[in-house]
Amino acid sequence: MVAGKYISTLLIVLSLAVVAMSFNIEGQSVFDPSSPAFFPALVGAVMLISALMIARRGVQSPSSAQEEDKAPKPVAGNEDDEELEKDMYEVENITQKGINIRLILFTLLVVLFAVLMNYFNFMVLSFLFLFGAMLLLSREKVLRSLILSAVFAVGFYYIFVYVFHFVFPS
Incomplete structure (x- = not known):
């Protein structure tokens, strides 16, 4: 490629x-x-x-794992097994163009995060960055992305400020 x-x-x-x-x-x-x-x-x-x-x-x-994925699957099988497999994995069909668009948008998001860090509070900005990145890259559910973004933003802030004694822009 x-x-x-x-x-x-x-x-x-x-x-x-x-x-x-x-x-x-x-x-x-x-x-x-x-x-x-x-x-x-x-x-x-x-x-x-x-x-x-x-x-x-x-x-x-x-x-070999990628080659096995490309190999034709046997037709005979239990429908319960197929349903279980569908529940385990969320399959997203995405084209190369879609991947490139996501990559460009994520790069812009990272640059925007770096530029805005001089003007906004680190914790708020990192929450927004994480939330946007999760929605853009993994297509997570909105509520789950909100919760994970909040937990990680607050957690990283307190670890770096109180454990590593870093000073972030306010």
């Missing part, structure tokens, strides 16, 4: 940029966990590893 190669290349470039920018923070050591440069370098390294894994996966041939 051509789009997958471009996306993995873009992710590699972005992760290298994050790592490079963390090294450019003056007077700070990337290898000191108490330094403000440590966390961005760590995030950049995790992004780079993930991007390389995505690129590697795109180059490899399909796995």
Whole structure:
């Protein structure tokens, strides 16, 4: 898939940029966990590893599990088993165009989150970001997305403020 190669290349470039920018923070050591440069370098390294894994996966041939999914299924079977399987998985038919649109919208959502962080309260903005991302990427139910977004936004805020002693913009 051509789009997958471009996306993995873009992710590699972005992760290298994050790592490079963390090294450019003056007077700070990337290898000191108490330094403000440590966390961005760590995030950049995790992004780079993930991007390389995505690129590697795109180059490899399909796995046996993917080939089994493409194989025709036997016709004879118990209807109860088929209903149980349908209940276990929510199948969403989505085209490549739909995936690309979601990817672009999610990228815009991330950029908007980063820009608005200077103007709005972190907890409110992270709640809105999580809620939007859940609806956009996973098509979760609205009530479930609201509850999960609220729990994670408040939980992350208190963990970072009271455990890690980070100062967020107010």
